[in-house]
Amino acid sequence: MHQVYNFVSGPLVWVAFGIFIFGCLYRLLNMLRLVNAKEKWIFSYMSWKYSLRSILHWLTPFATLNMRKHPVLTLVTFVFHLCLLITPVFLMAHIILWDEAWNISWPALPNALADVMAFLVVGGCLFFLVRRLKRPEVQYVTSPSDYLILAIVAAPFITGICAYHQWFDYQVMTILHILSGEIMLVAIPFTRLSHMVFSPFTRAYMGSEFGGIRHARDW
Numbered sequence: 001m002h003q004v005y006n007f008v009s010g011p012l013v014w015v016a017f018g019i020f021i022f023g024c025l026y027r028l029l030n031m032l033r034l035v036n037a038k039e040k041w042i043f044s045y046m047s048w049k050y051s052l053r054s055i056l057h058w059l060t061p062f063a064t065l066n067m068r069k070h071p072v073l074t075l076v077t078f079v080f081h082l083c084l085l086i087t088p089v090f091l092m093a094h095i096i097l098w099d100e101a102w103n104i105s106w107p108a109l110p111n112a113l114a115d116v117m118a119f120l121v122v123g124g125c126l127f128f129l130v131r132r133l134k135r136p137e138v139q140y141v142t143s144p145s146d147y148l149i150l151a152i153v154a155a156p157f158i159t160g161i162c163a164y165h166q167w168f169d170y171q172v173m174t175i176l177h178i179l180s181g182e183i184m185l186v187a188i189p190f191t192r193l194s195h196m197v198f199s200p201f202t203r204a205y206m207g208s209e210f211g212g213i214r215h216a217r218d219w
Contacts, residue, residue: 001171008178016182023189024197031201047208054207054218055200064219073131080124083117084153088181090114093164115164118157125154145191152187155180 035042057063067074088094092108099105109117129150132142159177162168187193203218210218 001175005171005175005178008175008182012182013178016185020185020188023186024194027189027194027197031198042205045208045212046204047212050207050211051204052207053211055203057219058203066219076124076127079120080127083120083124087114087117087121087157111164115161118161118164121157122154122161125150125157149187149191149193152180152184152191153193156184 061078062068062071062074087109090107090109091114092111095105095108108114129147132138132146132150156177159173159180163170163173163177167173184193188196206218210216
């Protein structure tokens with residue numbers, strides 16, 4: 001079991017980060033290549049002003065009409081994404097690993113707060129699961145891969161919670177936690193999770209078109 005831990009926490013980490021970084025770069029470069037080949041005219045009206053206006057507006061809770069129409073979904077979505085991004089970066093145990101490997105560190109969240117945030121991520125995944133199962137308009141655009149993506153996102157947090165509270169076998173949960181985190185990293189460039197990479201470009205495009213061409217707001 002110790003050899004398995006050394007493998008998933010050593011070489012496999014490098015492989016996962018390598019696929020994540022180069023996969024994201026490949027997808028971005030491929031997007032720019034396709035735009036340049038098929039829709040080069042888009043560059044003629046791209047605007048920093050309208051791009052940033054749109055991005056910042058859509059990053060503000062309840063700033064858009066659709067957000068205000070669905071307050072519960074908006075609240076869950078913002079809390080979910082904030083906890084999903086902040087918790088792994090500012091978790092004390094993760095920072096210690098960075099410090100041991102690279103001699104760099106930064107302020108950490110209190111463990112109790114990070115624990116609550118991890119539970120909020122899992123709760124958010126359950127909310128999105130029930131929504132996909134119950135809402136006809138969401139069911140219509142849901143495929144089996146969407147359920148797999150929810151499982152991929154939830155797994156690192158569920159196993160992390162189990163390891164932190166020492167539920168079940170601690171070593172097994174730790175290995176599963178690391179492995180599921182690596183699977184999530186690898187999945188990001190090649191699944192719908194890639195919206196974390198592409199959403200700023202989508203908003204920049206929409207903001208520039210609505211602001212610069214239609215002279216209207218995109219929210």
